Amino acid sequence: MISSSHRFPLSPAFQRLLFILVLLCLSLSCSGRTWAQRKLPCDVISLNQSESFDCSDRKLLQVPQDISRNATWLDLSSNQIKKLSGTSFRNLRNLTRLDLSNNFNPQKHPLIIENQTFSMLDQLKELLLDGNGLSAVSSALPSRLRFLSLKFNRIKTIRPNDFMHVRLLETIHLTGNCDYGSVCNGPLVIENRTFSHLTYLASLSLSNNRLIGVPQFLPPSLQQLKLKQNTITHIHQHDLSGLTRLRLLGLSGNCPVCSNTPISCSPCNTSNGALQIHPYAFRKLSKLQELRLSGNSLDHLQSSWFENLTNLRYLYLSFNRLVGEIANGDFLSVLPGVEVMDLSYNHPGQSSYSHNLKLSMNFSNLTSLKTLHLENYVFSTLHKNDLNPLYNLSHLSVLNLGTNFIYQTNLSLFGMFHNLSSVGLSENKFSFLSKREDVLSICGCSCGYELNRDRFGPYVHKDRLYRRHLPNIKPKCIAYGPVLDLSRNNIFHINPDMLQGLDNTACLNLSSNSIGDMFNGSEFVHFPKLKYLDLSQNKIYLRYEHAFSELTELEVLDLSHNNHYFVVAGLNHSLAFMENLGSLKVLNLSWNEISTLTHNNISSSSLQELNFQGNCLDIMWKICQNYELFRALQNLTSLDLSYNKLHRVPPEVYKHFPKTLRRLSLSKNRLKVFGWETLTQLPHLEELDLSKNKLEQVACALTSSIKFLDLSQNRISQLAPGFLGGARSLYVLDLSFNLLELINQTTFETGAENHLQQLSLQGNPLHCTCDLLDFHLWMRRNEVELPLLATEVTCDMPVERRGKSVLSYDIEECVNDENAMAFCIITSFLIILILLVSLTAHLFYWDLSYILDYCGAKMKHRRRLVPTDFIYDAFVMYDTADPLASDWVLNHLRVELEERGEMARPLCLEERDWTLGMPVMDNLSNSVRQSRKTVFVLTDGFLLRGVVKMAALLVQQRLVEEGVDAMVLLLLQPQVLQRSRILHLRRRLCRRSVLEWPADASPAAQRWFWHHLKRTIRKDQTGTHTSLHSTYFTGR
Incomplete structure (x- = not known):
């Protein structure tokens, strides 16, 4: 039976609130930053005595010079730095991690690193130089380095001297240096004993380098070796014999099946086109836990490969030719400890496929198996006996049979498993109309219609997607409990008789089918414990008020992208079914183009979150109807009305919003005005999203409950003085990408009246003149976080400062306390002096002139006159x-x-x-x-x-x-x-x-x-x- 273990997921509203609190905590953690730190083009996180600087993707041309000496982490990735010298990091001796990835400009030149660049970084342990066009390993690396990443560069040769002075290295990544399309004319050249002296090396990645063999003389300390997507054709007996501590070995994609490979591919030059592995190649790898052999054209698996792999837990064998091994393989009998096995995409490459799934009885020996992926085996009917080898696997919890083009099965057979919690049947041909004995022959599928169906995406599975859960399943769905995935099939009618036997299912995914039912409350009677139902991307017609009434425990219902019948004129549409769903908390009605409803309001006493984006409220409210549409949602806390083409929201609508609302989104509409005064009718509103509209003005005052206000991407050109006066709880304000030119001193509160923690202003055409002085002073006096202040908050005027940061504008040009005081004293003295002289000259002119002339005449020691040329x-x-x-x-x-x-x-x-x-x-x-x-x-x-x-x-x-x-x-x-x-x-x-x-x-x-x-x-x-x-x- 399916596991009945129950999980209690966090409500979406609570998750949003938790996210905001985390964001505020991060902002508060940075509130103690000095003005010099806030001027840096980096995000700074301080913890105890260390600091982390995130300067990634800031269009930097050089390393910022004002980074604190206490910095331990520095991220400079995705910038435009051209050169690094010995002085670039001279004051950063405490750095332990440095990321310089992706500073390479292919149109110009690679990143230049001088010899002494890292000489001062004695404490550096992690260095990332990915994607910089480097042609050689940088010399003079710090001696204490533990982690070195040189992925996707232009390194052609690796020599022993490259790592001679970094003997403490534990991880080296050299992926993608000589891949197809690179500057290399051949494989990456690794000279003998290049890594042999690195006695602490635990992880080595050499994927995508066109290597033709396993590098020799690797250190025995290795625990991870990744050789994915090279051109290795043989694994000899002694290639890996010295790696006794190896825990992960990646050999995927060395001999791919070229018929369905989405990259440049040429078959391996071997007898059967497959990777040739010596029977005892893995004999010494007794500690190996993960083996990746996907994409190697294997058609046979030898038991001797796995006999000594007693600790193997993860085995990836997808994209091979192992149909015969799946049916008769003996290798399964020697893998008792494997927990995850991927056997997907192992079809034989022939024009006809099997009617049934054929599994070897040796699958019953996989006593530790928890997850089995069997996508694209390609068969038409799944019978009860087909899964006999798996029924006794008490730990099996995830079974993935997606993309197999199955037409018929009885879902009750999955109830025979002891612990099965996730069943993946996505991308099949289920219709669940009636039982058929030979659907494949009736449909004439032997013509090979599905033969050329290529998989879009990587031909080697990403391990993180194919471990403990089904791929492409929403995490919220998994959190509720047992999952049944029937998405992307041919279901256009729900037949209750065909959906029996999985009573414990908590999450049912029926998205991307063609379901066009008018639900009446009988379709899901066999899912009494269902809590999450995904019916998105279908053609559902909502008319009856008893729809879904059988799902008494349903908490999440996704009906998005079901616009097929909503756009048909003359049909009646009803959402009255919500009143009968007493446990419903989240309802998604997005992208349905709803323009008419039979009832003027929808009612629910339990609903907490309603997603109503992508509909036609502009039509519904234009004809003066449905103003009370959301009034009866008594416990609604989150309402998303984005993408509804609204030019205005009628004042009557605000009156009928639920008083319990905590989050309201009206983003991505066409609003030119907003009824700010109506916010007083929403006393609990904390989040208000008005981004991507056409607003030109903001309120003179906000309500005290607002904590998050997003006004980005509007047309706001000025802010009313003191418009944040009443917003005592506002922590986050986003004004980015508006038309703000000046920001006055009275716009934001100061001192104890200022509660703002984060203010976004990037993308505004600010005028960097002395009129912006008040805002500069406000920034200095208030510890408010301004994201991307040093790089994206830029000047638009005057022309000579356009595109430069507002911080490049020196306010000392406008005011200097000492100079201003001296200038004030001098000018005041001159004004008073001129007034006194003028007044004195006017009243005592003749007396003063007489006195001055008399004194001049009485001077005893006068200067002798110099004779001139006059006669x-x-x-x-x-x-x-x-x-x-x-x-x-x-x-x-x-x-x-x-x-x-x-x-x-x-x-x-x-x-x-x-x-x-x-x-x-x-x-x-x-x-x-x-x-x-x-x-x-x-x-x-x-x-x-x-x-x-x-x-x-x-x-x-x-x-x-x-x-x-x-x-x-x-x-x-x-x-x-x-x-x-x-x-x-x-x-x-x-x-x-x-x-x-x-x-x-x-x-x-x-x-x-x-x-x-x-x-x-x-x-x-x-x-x-x-x-x-x-x-x-x-x-x-």
């Missing part, structure tokens, strides 16, 4: 016809400037210094050119003389050519030019060049006047409009 200090122009003016110039001005003071100041006077007989213009021009300044003594009528105007023009010409203002105006009479605009303008521009003889004629005033005149004459005055005039007149 005269001043050329004095005055009215020679005016006796008063002439007297004042000759007797006062001349005397004061030429005869008094520390230095003589020669003057040029018209009456004294002009050359007689020379034209007036020449005298005038020479006087102006040879004098430092030209002093105009202004009296009434003086300006009317033409010579005065000419002198003024000559002085103005000096201003244009030399950039020096040489004009001094001396007003001898107060009333002169009182209304002259030119005089007023000059007083504004060149105040010191306009002097006035004091009217009171007091001695003090006269002394002050002479002081100013002397200073004005000696000091060069640069014109304020020199550049303008120069440009205008000269064109420069």
